[in-house]
Amino acid sequence: MKKSRKKRLLATAVAIAMTGGLLAGCGKTAQTEAGPAGGSSSEKSGEGDITLAVWAWDVALMQLKDCAAKYQEEHPNVKFDFVEMGTDQVYKKLSTSLSTGNGIADIIQIEGDVITGYEDKFPEGFLDLSDILTTDDFVQSKINECVYNGKTHAFPWDAGPMGFFYRTDYFEQAGVEAGSIKTWDDLIEAGKKVEAVCKTPGGDPVKMLPVNPQRTNLYTMIRNELGTGLFDADGKPIVNNDNSIKAMEKAKQIYDSGICLDYNGWDEYEQCVVNESVACIPEAVWMIGTIKDKSPKTEGKWASIALPAIDGGKYSCNNGGSDLAANAKTKYPEQVKDFIKFALTDKELQIAGLEKYGLYPSYKPSYDAKIFTAGDPFFSGNVYAPFVEASNNIADIPASPNVLEANDEAAVSCTQVYLNGADVKQTFDALQENFENKYGH
C-alpha cells in the first residue's frame, strides 16, 4: 500500500510538471493562433466573396439582417451567416472559447453590463475598434461600457435610458396627476389612491408598479439616480456608503408600502402588462416595444414622464442595451469593422431600428430625427421626450469586470431586505465585507 502511494505521488508530480509546461504557453498560444488570421489578410482587398458570421438575438438580429441587406447593396461580395443565439448561450460559448477565438462568430452582440468582464479576462479576445469609434458621437454611459483600459472592445449600439410609463386611464380614475409625481414618496401616495379606486379587467385592485423582490432593479435605479455604482473608480466596493444605503432604504420603503406587485422572471413581467395589473412601470425605453406587443388593446392608454427622483439625486439611469463586439481572430477585420460602423452609425438604419424594433440609438447625431419630437401614435403625448432628456443625464458610473457577480450577490441582499425584513445597514455592511473578501482592495 505504502509503495503504491509513493508511486502515485511521483506520477502526480510528473504530470503536474507536464501541465506546467503546457501552461507556460499562455502568451504564446495567442500569437500562434493569430497566425492564420494574419495569413488570410491577403484576402482583405480581394474581390472574392467573404462570409461574416453574426451572433445576435431577438429584435437585434432582425435589425442586423436589415442592416446587412442595405450593406450588401454597396458590398455585394460580403455574405452574412446569422445565428440566433440567446444571451445564455452566447456567454457560455464566450467563457470557454474567447481565449482562443475558436468557434466564435466574427460579430457578436453582447449586453453592455457584462462586456467589461469578458474584456478584463480576455484582453486579446475582442478586436480593438478604436479607429472606427468617435466617442463624442455617443451617449457617455455607452462609451463607459465599450472602452476599458484604453481599448475600445465594442461598438455602442442601443441604449436603455429609463423613464416612467403610466396608465393615463387608471391615473384619471384615481384622480392622480402624473405631473405631481416628482419623488418616490409622491409615487407611494399616488399608489395608495390608485389601488383604492382602480380595478383590472380581471377584477383585482390595480397595483402601482411591478417589483421583482429577488432582483436589484429598483435599488439600482435609485442608487444610480444618486450617481453611485457598486464600485468606485478604483474598483473598490462601496455598497455600504451613504448613497447605497439611502437607495436601499427608499426601495424598501416603496416595497413595504404595499403598492408593488411581485413578479419573478421575464414571463411574469410581461404578464403585468398583458393583465393590465399595474398602473406604472419604471423601465428603460425598450419597454415601449413590449407594451405595444403584449397589450395592443391598451393603445392610447399609456404615456411617459421622467422617473421619480430621490432627494439629492440629480441623475437619470440606464438599463440594458447591447453593443457589438468583433472576434479578434476574425479573418476579415477590415470588413467586420466597416460593417459594424455602417450598421451602427447610419442614421436611417438607426431610426428604422427604433421605429420597427424599439432599439433606441446611442448615436447622438440621430437624435434630430423627426420621430423624437413626434413620438409614437400608440402612446398619448410624445413617448420619447423623457427618454431623450434622460439619455443626456445618465451618471458616469465606472465599469467593473466584477459587476455581473457583484450584482448577483447584491440581489441576494435585496431579497433579504424585501422578503425577510432584514436591516438595510446590517445587510449591506455584510455585503461590503463579502465584496472585500472577494475582490480585495
Place this chain on the structure above:
Amino acid sequence: MKNHRKGHLINKGNAPYVLLAPTILIFVLFMIYPIIRSLYLSFFELKSGCYQFVGLHNYIVLFHDRTFYKSLFNTVVYLVIQVPVMILLALAIAVLIEEKFLRGKAFFRTSVFLPSITALVAYALVFKVLLNGDHGLINYVIELFGAKGVNWFYGEWSARIAIIMAITWRWTGYNMIILLAGIQSIPDSLQEAARIDGATARQRFVYITVPMVKQIILFCTITSTIGTLQLFDEPFILTSGGPNNATITMGEYLYDNGFRYLKFGYASAIGYVMTIIIFLLSALQFKATAKGDTD
C-alpha cells in the same frame, strides 16, 4: 492455428492489461489530465488573459465566502431530506411491485422508471410549466382541494421543496429498479418460510427484505449522495439558485464562477472542496454500514 498464435501473444498474464489498455488510455487523457490540470488551476486566477499564480488565495477566499456556505447548506438540506425519502420510497415501491398477487408488474415498473431516462432540459421545462405560480397545474390541483396555491419559486422553503419534488420524480424509479434486483435475489424459500411461520408483511420487510438488500441500499445511498452533492441541472433550470440563494447548490455555484464570472481558478477550488466533502461523506457511509455489520 489463429488461436494458437494469439495464445502466445496475449496470454492469461497480460490479457487483463490488453483488455484494460484502451480504457486506461481514455481515463488518463480525459480524466487524470483534467483532474490534475484543474487542481493546478485552483492555485491560479485568470487575469488579463493569463493565468497568474495566486497560491492559496482562492481557497482562503472560499472559506470566507458566505455564498459558498449557503450552497453547502442547501446541498446538505437536499441530501438529508431528499435522499432518505427517495430511497425509502424506492424501496417501498420495489417491495409492492414484488408482491406475489400483483398484476401488471411490468407496467408499474416501467412507469416508475421512465422519468429517469428523460432529457434533463425536457423534464425541467415541463416542471417549470407545471409549477408556475399563476397558471401551473399543480397549484390548480391544490386549489381544487380548497388549499391556497403556493408561489413555488418565491419562498425559500417552497423553492427547495419544488427542487426536491423534481429530483424525487426523476430518480426514484432508477433506485427502485436497482433495489428490485436485490429483492428478487432473496431466495423465495426464505420469504416462504417466514410466511409459514406467520410473519406479517411488515415483519418480513423489516427482518428479511431490508437486511438482505442492505448492500444495495448502501449502493443506492452512496450513488444518490454523490449525485446530490454534485446537483446542478435542476436548480439551474428551475430556480437559477434563488430566492435569496435558497436553492443554489455547490455545483451551480461552481458553474456560476467558472462559466459566468470567468473565475476558473476559483471554480476549480470549489470543485476540489466538493470532491473532498463527497469523499468524506462516502467514506462515512461505508464506515457506518461496516460498523453495523460487526455489531
Place this chain on the structure above:
Amino acid sequence: MNKISRFFCYVVLILIAFISLFPFYFMFVSGTNSNEQILSIPPKLTPGTELAENFGILIGKMDLFHSILNTLIISIVYTLFAVLLFSAAGYALAKFEFRGKKLIYGFIMGTMMIPSLVMYVPLFEMMIRFNLTDTYASVILPLLANAFGIFLMRQNMLGFPSALLEAGRIDGVGELGLFFRIVLPNEKPAISALVIYMFTSMWNNFMWPLIVLQSENKYTLPIALAMLDGNPTNKNYAVIMLATAIATLPILIIFMLFQKQFVAGVMGGAVKE
C-alpha cells in the same frame, strides 16, 4: 394479504404510476395545443388541433433534421465504443487477478466523486489543442471516461462462470477469443443495460456538447431545445413542449424495445458483491 390491503396496494401503485407518467402526457398533449391554452387556468389537458402549426413554427426555428441526425450519430457511435471498451475493462477487472487491479479499479470508481463541471475547462483546452472542437469526436471521446459503465459491466461479469472460461482455455481458445466469442455473447442482458444507459446519457447530455459544438448544424437535440427556451421574450411553450416530446420519443421507444434485458442487466449489476 387481505383484500383491503391488496386494494390499498393497487391504489398506491396506480397513483405513483400516474404521477410518474403525467408529465409525459402533459408534454405530448401540450405539443398539440396553443401557447395560450397551456398558459390558461387550468391548462388544456386534452389533445388539440395545433400540432401542424406548432410543428411549422418549430422547423422554422430549429434545424430539426440535423439535430436528430447529429444526436443519433453521436449517441450510436458513443454507445458502440462504450460497449467494447467497458465490457473488456469490466471483464478484466472481474475475472482476472493481476498487479495494480485494486489501484486501477479504485481509481476508476473514485473519479465518480469528482464533479464533471470542474473538468470541462481543461477538457475544452485539450480539444482545442487536438484541433477537435466542433467535431463529433470531441463530444464522444472525453465522455468515454465513464466510471459507472465500467462498474456496471464489472458487477455483471463477476458472476460469469469461470468454468466456462477454463473450458475455453483448455480447448485452445485465445484470450481475446474468449472475450469475443464466449464472454460477450453470454452477457447480453448486461450489454443491453449498458447500451440503454450509455445511449440515453449521451442522447440527453447537454453541457459538454454545448461547450464543444459550435456550428448550428452540429447541434444536438438538447442544445437545440435549450436554444428554443433560451430566449426570454416571446416564449412559445407549445412549441417548446412539442420539441421536448420529439426529443423524448426515441428514448421511450428504445427503452420499450430493450426494457426486459435492460432490467435484467441493471439487476445483474447491482446484486453481486
